[in-house]
Amino acid sequence: DAGVIQSPRHEVTEMGQEVTLRCKPISGHDYLFWYRQTMMRGLELLIYFNNNVPIDDSGMPEDRFSAKMPNASFSTLKIQPSEPRDSAVYFCASNPWWGENTEAFFGQGTRLTVV
Amino acid sequence: GIQVEQSPPDLILQEGANSTLRCNFSDSVNNLQWFHQNPWGQLINLFYIPSGTKQNGRLSATTVATERYSLLYISSSQTTDSGVYFCAVHTDKLIFGTGTRLQVFP
Numbered sequence: 001d002a003g004v005i006q007s008p009r010h011e012v013t014e015m016g017q018e019v020t021l022r023c024k025p026i027s028g029h030d031y032l033f034w035y036r037q038t039m040m041r042g043l044e045l046l047i048y049f050n051n052n053v054p055i056d057d058s059g060m061p062e063d064r065f066s067a068k069m070p071n072a073s074f075s076t077l078k079i080q081p082s083e084p085r086d087s088a089v090y091f092c093a094s095n096p097w098w099g100e101n102t103e104a105f106f107g108q109g110t111r112l113t114v115v
Numbered sequence: 116g117i118q119v120e121q122s123p124p125d126l127i128l129q130e131g132a133n134s135t136l137r138c139n140f141s142d143s144v145n146n147l148q149w150f151h152q153n154p155w156g157q158l159i160n161l162f163y164i165p166s167g168t169k170q171n172g173r174l175s176a177t178t179v180a181t182e183r184y185s186l187l188y189i190s191s192s193q194t195t196d197s198g199v200y201f202c203a204v205h206t207d208k209l210i211f212g213t214g215t216r217l218q219v220f221p
Contacts, residue, residue, distance in 0.1 A: 033209060043201065043211040056208060089156060100146050103163035104209050109156055
């Protein structure tokens with residue numbers, strides 16, 4: 001398997017524009033997570049899905065952020081409108097199931113810069 | 116929510132030295148992972164270790180779930196070990212610790 005695939009790898013956009021980040025999880029994985037990494041706040045969980053259903057979105061910072069998982073092989077994280085403080089690295093991760101003998105795998109991240 | 120603290124926050128070593136990184140968590144967990152974030156930002160899986168000890172080459176990890184901590188041992192460190200080491204605990208979700216930044220100099 002190619003692992004978790006995120007696109008784009010880098011995104012530079014102007015304040016106020018809509019940004020869409022994409023993630024393809026590992027095939028067969030039931031769980032998908034979106035994280036944001038900044039120097040100030042470290043790695044924060046934004047939202048996670050189980051079998052395409054959002055389970056916990058309590059980490060989504062504002063209504064400007066939304067996430068969807070229309071099918072088992074694709075998820076999006078959208079920011080509309082974007083602001084400079086949204087600049088961060090956004091990671092997607094997937095996990096086959098939840099329990100002791102399992103592990104989450106991360107994509108390479110999308111570095112977002114909002115100017 | 117659960118708190119996950121790592122120590123030390125920063126570590127500077129000369130090549131060949133050994134080190135121990137610690138991860139403390141405030142509540143019971145289902146599982147625990149260790150990651151290495153390399154200088155290019157990639158998160159690399161090292162171990163998943165809900166309890167007991169695992170070894171992989173120069174790295175080993177031990178989790179004592181009843182006492183709510185895990186340790187990562189790096190022996191004979193190399194410059195390529197530089198980066199940030201994270202532990203992450205599985206509760207109903209995956210929560211990351213604060214990280215240990217390791218710099219290994221030749």
